[in-house]
Amino acid sequence: MTTFGRALLIIALLTAVWAAVSALRGARLNQREWVVSSRRAIYALAAVLTGAAIVLESAFLRSDFSFGLVVDNSSTTTPTFYKLTAMWSSQGGSLLLWVWVLSLFSAAVLFATRHALREIVPWATAVLGGLATFFCALLVFKVSPFTSVANVPAEGAGLNPLLRHPSMMFHPPLLYSGYVGFAIPFAFAIGALASRRVDAEWIRATRRFSLIAWTFLSVGILLGARWSYSELGWGGYWGWDPVENASLMPWLVGTAFLHSMIVQEKRDMLKVWNITLIVGAFTLALLGTFLVRSGILDSIHAFGASTVGGWFLGLIAVVVVGSAALVVSRLDDLRSERKIDSLLSRESFFLLNNLVLVGLCFVVFWGTFFPLISEAVTGNKASVGPPWFDRYTVPLALVLVLLSGVGPLLAWRRVTLAQVRRLFAVPAAVALATLIALALFTGATGSPASLVLFTFAAFTITSVGSEFWRGIRTRRLVNDEHTGAALASIVRRNRRRYGGYVVHLGVAVVLLGVAASSAFTHQVDVRLKPGETARVGDYLVRYVRPTADVSSEKLNFGAVLDVRKDGKRAALLRPSRSYFPSLDPAMGPIGRFFGGESTSEVGLRAGLKEDVWSAMQPDLRSLKPGIRAGNRQLASVGPRGQAIGIVALAQSYTGNAPAATFRLIVDPMVTWIWLGGVISLGGALLALWPSALASRRRISSLYAARLGRELSRA
Amino acid sequence: MEPARKRTIRLVIALSVAVLLAGALIYTSFSAATEAQQPSQLLHDAKPGKSYQVTGTVATGSVSHQGSALLFRIRDRKGTASVPVRYSGEIPDPFREGREVIVKGSLRDGQFVAQRDSLVTKCPSKFKKPHSQ
Amino acid sequence: MIAVGIALLAPLRDPEGVRDSDARADRLAELELRKETKYGEIRDAEADFHAGKLSREDYRALDRTLRREAVAILAEIDHAGQQGPPV
Numbered sequence: 001m002t003t004f005g006r007a008l009l010i011i012a013l014l015t016a017v018w019a020a021v022s023a024l025r026g027a028r029l030n031q032r033e034w035v036v037s038s039r040r041a042i043y044a045l046a047a048v049l050t051g052a053a054i055v056l057e058s059a060f061l062r063s064d065f066s067f068g069l070v071v072d073n074s075s076t077t078t079p080t081f082y083k084l085t086a087m088w089s090s091q092g093g094s095l096l097l098w099v100w101v102l103s104l105f106s107a108a109v110l111f112a113t114r115h116a117l118r119e120i121v122p123w124a125t126a127v128l129g130g131l132a133t134f135f136c137a138l139l140v141f142k143v144s145p146f147t148s149v150a151n152v153p154a155e156g157a158g159l160n161p162l163l164r165h166p167s168m169m170f171h172p173p174l175l176y177s178g179y180v181g182f183a184i185p186f187a188f189a190i191g192a193l194a195s196r197r198v199d200a201e202w203i204r205a206t207r208r209f210s211l212i213a214w215t216f217l218s219v220g221i222l223l224g225a226r227w228s229y230s231e232l233g234w235g236g237y238w239g240w241d242p243v244e245n246a247s248l249m250p251w252l253v254g255t256a257f258l259h260s261m262i263v264q265e266k267r268d269m270l271k272v273w274n275i276t277l278i279v280g281a282f283t284l285a286l287l288g289t290f291l292v293r294s295g296i297l298d299s300i301h302a303f304g305a306s307t308v309g310g311w312f313l314g315l316i317a318v319v320v321v322g323s324a325a326l327v328v329s330r331l332d333d334l335r336s337e338r339k340i341d342s343l344l345s346r347e348s349f350f351l352l353n354n355l356v357l358v359g360l361c362f363v364v365f366w367g368t369f370f371p372l373i374s375e376a377v378t379g380n381k382a383s384v385g386p387p388w389f390d391r392y393t394v395p396l397a398l399v400l401v402l403l404s405g406v407g408p409l410l411a412w413r414r415v416t417l418a419q420v421r422r423l424f425a426v427p428a429a430v431a432l433a434t435l436i437a438l439a440l441f442t443g444a445t446g447s448p449a450s451l452v453l454f455t456f457a458a459f460t461i462t463s464v465g466s467e468f469w470r471g472i473r474t475r476r477l478v479n480d481e482h483t484g485a486a487l488a489s490i491v492r493r494n495r496r497r498y499g500g501y502v503v504h505l506g507v508a509v510v511l512l513g514v515a516a517s518s519a520f521t522h523q524v525d526v527r528l529k530p531g532e533t534a535r536v537g538d539y540l541v542r543y544v545r546p547t548a549d550v551s552s553e554k555l556n557f558g559a560v561l562d563v564r565k566d567g568k569r570a571a572l573l574r575p576s577r578s579y580f581p582s583l584d585p586a587m588g589p590i591g592r593f594f595g596g597e598s599t600s601e602v603g604l605r606a607g608l609k610e611d612v613w614s615a616m617q618p619d620l621r622s623l624k625p626g627i628r629a630g631n632r633q634l635a636s637v638g639p640r641g642q643a644i645g646i647v648a649l650a651q652s653y654t655g656n657a658p659a660a661t662f663r664l665i666v667d668p669m670v671t672w673i674w675l676g677g678v679i680s681l682g683g684a685l686l687a688l689w690p691s692a693l694a695s696r697r698r699i700s701s702l703y704a705a706r707l708g709r710e711l712s713r714a
Numbered sequence: 715m716e717p718a719r720k721r722t723i724r725l726v727i728a729l730s731v732a733v734l735l736a737g738a739l740i741y742t743s744f745s746a747a748t749e750a751q752q753p754s755q756l757l758h759d760a761k762p763g764k765s766y767q768v769t770g771t772v773a774t775g776s777v778s779h780q781g782s783a784l785l786f787r788i789r790d791r792k793g794t795a796s797v798p799v800r801y802s803g804e805i806p807d808p809f810r811e812g813r814e815v816i817v818k819g820s821l822r823d824g825q826f827v828a829q830r831d832s833l834v835t836k837c838p839s840k841f842k843k844p845h846s847q
Numbered sequence: 848m849i850a851v852g853i854a855l856l857a858p859l860r861d862p863e864g865v866r867d868s869d870a871r872a873d874r875l876a877e878l879e880l881r882k883e884t885k886y887g888e889i890r891d892a893e894a895d896f897h898a899g900k901l902s903r904e905d906y907r908a909l910d911r912t913l914r915r916e917a918v919a920i921l922a923e924i925d926h927a928g929q930q931g932p933p934v
Binding site for chain 3: 037
C-alpha cells in the first residue's frame with residue numbers, strides 16, 4: 001500500500017506541474033482550451049490528493065505497521081479518534097495535509113470563479129499550481145509520508161501522549177487550513193497584478209476565502225490556547241512562544257487585510273496596501289509552517305531539526321521577491337485618484353486599525369526573531385521574554401479594542417463633529433460609568449491596563465449594541481415591522497456588516513477574559529501530604545486522598561482535592577499525572593513505566609466568574625526501592641505477572657502516599673476567552689453564510705445571458 | 715491650509731511617530747534581552763548576578779529533589795562541561811535526563827539559580843525512530 | 848493515471864468542443880456582481896443617513912455619485928449584452 005501512496009503522490013506532482021504550465025500557457029496566449037485543461041488539472045489534483053490522504057488514514061485505522069508513519073505515531077491501543085488524527089503529528093503527514101487542503105481550496109475557488117475573471121483566473125491557477133508543485137515535490141523527494149518498514153513490527157510507538165487532547169487534534173488542521181486559505185486571495189492578487197486587472201474584482205471573488213482562512217486561523221489559535229491551559233501543567237494559555245507567535249502574525253495581518261479590502265471595494269483606494277497585506281499574510285503563513293518545522297528558534301514546539309527548512313526559506317524568498325517585483329512593475333496601474341476625504345471617516349479609522357495591527361505584528365515579529373537578530377548584531381543569541389512583549393502589545397491591544405468600537409459608529413467618507421458627539425454619547429457614557437463603578441467597587445485599580453481595557457471593552461460592546469439598535473429602529477420606521485423581524489431583516493440584508501459587528505463583540509469578550517485572568521490571578525505551588533490544606537485566593541484546598549489507576553496503556557497517580565469557599569464545598573478536583581510506559585526493555589518491566597512520557601491531567605472547575613485550576617506532581621522517590629525490586633523479580637515472568645507487579649506498586653503508593661507538589665490557580669474569567677471565541681465564530685459564520693438571494697440572482701443572470709446568446713444564434 | 719499640504723504634514727507626523735516607536739522597540743529589545751549561553755560559556759565568562767539563559771542537555775544521573783526544589787546539571791550539547799542548576803516551579807511534562815532544556819536564571823557561587831517557572835523542555839524529536847534501527 | 852491524463856488532455860485535442868463559458872457571459876456576470884455591490888452601497892448610504900451618521904448635504908452628494916456610478920454600470924451591461932459576436 002505504501003507503493004500505491006507514493007504513486008499517487010507522483011501523479012499529484014505531475015498534475016500540479018501540468019496545472020501550472022498549462023495555466024501559464026493559457027494566460028499568455030489567451031487560449032481557452034489550455035485554461036480549461038489547467039482547471040481540470042486542479043480538480044484532478046484535489047481528487048488524487050484526497051486519495052492519498054485516504055490511503056494514509058486507512059493505514060492508521062487498520063494499524064498497518066508496514067507504514068513507517070503508522071509505526072511512529074500510532075499503536076493498536078491508540079483510541080480510534082487519535083488514530084484518525086495521528087496523521088498530522090508527523091512532518092510528512094502534516095505536509096500532505098497542507099497540500100491536500102490547498103488542493104481542495106484551489107478546486108473550490110476555481111469552481112466558484114469558472115464563469116468570471118477570465119483574465120485573472122489563469123494566472124491565479126498558475127500560482128496555485130506552482131505552490132502545489134512545491135509541496136508535492138517535497139513529499140515525493142524529501143519527506144515521504146509513505147515510507148515503508150522492512151521488518152513489520154507487531155506494535156507501534158503510539159501517539160505522543162502530550163498530544164492526546166481533543167483540541168490538539170483539531171488545532172493543527174485548523175491552523176493549516178487558515179494558513180493555506182490565505183494562498184487563495186494571494187494567488188488572485190498575483191493574478192490581478194499579472195493581468196493588470198487591479199480593481200476590486202479579485203478581492204470580491206476571493207473575499208469569502210479570506211474570511212474562511214481568518215476564521216480557521218482564529219479557531220485554531222484559540223484551541224491551541226485551550227490545549228495549553230487544560231493539558232499542560234503550567235496553567236497558562238499564552239506564553240509568547242515562537243510557535244504561538246508564528247500563528248498570531250498571519251492572523252494580525254489577515255485581520256488588517258479583511259478590513260482594508262473593504263475600503264478598496266467601497267472606495268477604490270489602498271490597492272498597493274491590500275496587495276502588500278495579502279502577500280504579507282501569506283508569507284507569514286509560510287513562515288509559520290517553516291518555524292514549526294525548522295527548529296531554528298528555541299521553542300517547546302520545535303519538533304527537532306528538520307530537513308525542509310532550506311526549501312521553505314527558498315519558497316518564502318521567491319514569494320516575497322516575486323511579489324515585490326510584480327508590484328513595482330505595475331505601480332502605474334495601481335495608482336488611485338481618490339484620497340481620504342476626512343480624518344473622521346470609517347476609511348481613515350480602518351487605516352488606523354491597519355496600522356495598529358501591522359504594528360502589533362511587527363512587535364511580535366521582532367520579539368520572535370530577536371534571537372537571530374541579536375546573534376547577527378552582537379554575535380550572541382539573546383532572547384526577550386513575555387514582559388517585553390507585554391510592554392508593547394498591551395497598549396496596542398487597548399487601542400485596537402477602542403478602534404473596534406469606534407469604527408462601526410462612523411460612516412464612510414465624512415462624519416461631522418456634531419454627529420460624532422451624538423453617536424458617541426451613549427457608548428462613552430456607559431464606558432465612563434463602567435470605569436467609575438469598577439474603580440469604586442472592585443480592586444480593578446490594582447491593574448491600570450485592565451481597568452482601561454474594561455472601560456474600552458464596555459465602549460465597544462455598547463457601540464456595537466447601539467449599531468444594532470439603530471439599524472432596527474431605522475428598519476421599523478421604514479417598514480413597520482416588530483423588533484424581531486426588523487433585526488432578522490437588517491442582518492439578512494447585510495450579513496457581512498452585522499457579522500463583523502458580532503465578531504467585534506466576541507473579540508472584546510476574549511480580551512476581557514485575557515485582561516482579567518492575567519491581572520487578577522492567584523497562584524500557589526505547595527507540597528501537601530494527604531489531609532493537609534492550602535489556601536489559594538478565597539479558596540481552601542484540602543488534599544483528601546491519593547488515587548492510583550492502572551491500565552494497559554498507562555499508569556496514573558492522582559489526588560482528590562476538596563475545594564471550599566466560605567466553608568461550603570465549591571468543587572471536587574481530581575488532578576493527576578499519567579505515566580506512559582517506554583518501549584525500551586532495558587528499563588525493566590516496572591521501571592519502563594517511569595522512563596517513558598508522562599503528562600499532567602489538569603483538575604479544573606470552570607465558571608463564568610472564575611476557574612479553579614489544579615495540577616499535581618507526585619513524589620516518586622519512595623517508590624524507587626519497589627521499582628528496583630520489581631525490575632529484578634519480574635524480569636523473567638510474563639506480562640500477566642508484570643501487570644500484577646505494577647498493581648502492587650500502585651497499591652503501595654495509595655497505601656502510604658508521600659507528599660505531592662500541587663500547583664493551584666484561581667483564574668478569573670478565563671471562560672470568557674472561550675466564550676468570546678464562540679461569539680466571534682458565530683459572527684464569522686453569519687458573515688460567511690451564503691445569501692440565498694445572491695445565488696438565485698447569479699443563476700438567473702446566467703440564464704439571461706444564455707437566453708441572449710441562443711436568441712442571437714437563431 | 716490646502717489639502718495637499720495638510721496631507722504631507724500628516725504623513726510626516728505619522729512617519730516620525732512610527733520611527734520613534736520602532737526605535738524604542740529595538741532599543742528596549744537589546745537592553746531587556748537575556749543572553750543564551752551553553753554551560754561552558756557560562757562557566758567561562760558569566761558575571762555573577764546577571765541573568766542568563768542556559769541551554770543544553772540534562773546530564774544523566776544528575777536529577778534529584780531537595781524539598782520542593784529540583785536539582786540537576788546542564789551539560790553542553792556537544793561536550794562535557796556542565797553546571798549545577800537549582801530550580802523550583804512547574805516541571806514541564808517532557809523533562810527528563812538527556813532532554814534538551816532551556817532555563818533562565820543567574821550564577822551564584824558556582825550554582826545556577828533558576829527563575830521560577832523558567833524551565834522549558836523541548837519535545838523529543840518525534841521523527842526519530844523510538845526503537846533504534 | 849490514465850483517467851487523469853484523459854481528463855486533462857481532452858480539451859486540447861478538441862479545442863472546438865470546449866464547453867467553456869463565453870467571454871460575454873463572463874463579462875455580464877461580472878458586471879451584474881458590480882451592479883449588486885453598487886446597489887448595496889446605495890442602500891448602505893441611505894441606512895447611514897437614516898441612522899443619523901451622514902449629514903443631509905453629505906448624503907445628497909454621496910447618493911448622487913453612487914447613482915451616477917450605478918447608471919454607468921447599467922449602461923455597460925446593456926452595451927455588453929448587445930454587442931460582440933456570439934460564441
